[in-house]
Amino acid sequence: MKRRKTAEPVAEDEEWMTTYADAITLLMAFFVMLVNFSKIDIPRFEDAMAGIKKEMGMGRGEAPERPLFTLTQNLNSILENANINPNEVETSFDDQGVVVEFASGSFFRPGSVELLDSAKKLLSDVAYQVVQPPYDLYYVDVEGHTDDVPIHTPQFPSNWELSTLRATGVVRYLIKIGLEPDRLKAAGYADVNPKVPNLDLFGAPIPENRAKNRRIVIRLHP
Numbered sequence: 001m002k003r004r005k006t007a008e009p010v011a012e013d014e015e016w017m018t019t020y021a022d023a024i025t026l027l028m029a030f031f032v033m034l035v036n037f038s039k040i041d042i043p044r045f046e047d048a049m050a051g052i053k054k055e056m057g058m059g060r061g062e063a064p065e066r067p068l069f070t071l072t073q074n075l076n077s078i079l080e081n082a083n084i085n086p087n088e089v090e091t092s093f094d095d096q097g098v099v100v101e102f103a104s105g106s107f108f109r110p111g112s113v114e115l116l117d118s119a120k121k122l123l124s125d126v127a128y129q130v131v132q133p134p135y136d137l138y139y140v141d142v143e144g145h146t147d148d149v150p151i152h153t154p155q156f157p158s159n160w161e162l163s164t165l166r167a168t169g170v171v172r173y174l175i176k177i178g179l180e181p182d183r184l185k186a187a188g189y190a191d192v193n194p195k196v197p198n199l200d201l202f203g204a205p206i207p208e209n210r211a212k213n214r215r216i217v218i219r220l221h222p
Contacts, residue, residue, distance in 0.1 A: 067134055071220060072098050078125045083118055097138070097221025100126070101195075104146075104166065104214040111151065113165040115173055123170065127179055130220060140174065142167045143217040144188040147210035148198040164188025170216060 072091055075098065079089050088103035107119040115123075130138050144163035156162040167186040175181050191198070196209040 068093065068098055071129060071135060074129050075100060075126065078122070078129070082122050082125070084122065094219070097219060100218045100220075102216045102218070103211065104216060105211070107170070107216050108166060111153070111156070111162075113162070113169045115169055120173060123173055124177055126218065127174055127177055130179070130183075135220070138220050138222055139183050139185070140171075140179065141185045141187070141217075141219040141221070142170045142174075143219070144170075144186075145193060145195075145213060145215050145217065146191050147213045148191040148194070149210065159190035160188055162188075163190050166216060170218070 072093070075091055079086075079091070079100075084106050085103075088106045090101045092099050092101075102119075102122075106122075107115060109116070129135055130140060144165075144167035146159040146163050151159055151162055156165070164187070167188050171184045171186040174184060191213065194209075194213045195215065196206075196212050198205060198210050198213060200206055
């Protein structure tokens with residue numbers, strides 16, 4: 001009687017183990033990143049997440065989702081088409097989200113808290129962006145800042161009142177055109193958070209720096 005041949009063991013495809021190991025490594029890197037960030041830098045976090053998704057093959061063939069970067073591009077497009085001096089506006093990122101800084105002169109007349117018509121148009125365009133998904137869940141923080149020149153009027157006893165009323169004026173207009181009040185916040189900082197020094201090393205005023213410090217800051221963040 002012939003002996004039956006013993007079947008040779010079939011070599012297993014172990015390629016899946018490499019992919020699995022890569023995924024675990026990326027996840028570990030993700031959690032280490034979370035632990036090490038005492039305060040998450042949202043734009044960097046978003047960038048890192050896009051990289052992890054790409055390495056894990058999620059959304060293959062599609063551009064990585066980076067909502068904050070897309071929002072910045074949309075805002076820059078609005079500002080380029082707006083009737084505003086490019087030197088009077090600046091977009092950037094901070095650890096919370098997208099920051100747009102406007103020179104106060106592009107929003108208000110000197111010593112006034114009444115919004116200019118051009119500012120209302122610009123705010124309406126910005127508001128349109130934050131009612132579109134996924135930005136309809138974002139918050140909008142508005143800050144008012146002044147230079148170090150004191151103001152003393154019945155309406156504005158100090159720069160605190162002026163900066164605060166300007167910030168609240170922006171917020172009230174955003175509510176008027178339809179943004180939900182619970183997404184908005186207003187704060188005035190007078191001259192305590194200058195962007196650049198108001199005075200030189202000898203104590204002489206720097207007019208161009210004072211102009212930069214008179215500003216409205218709008219922060220859009222998750």
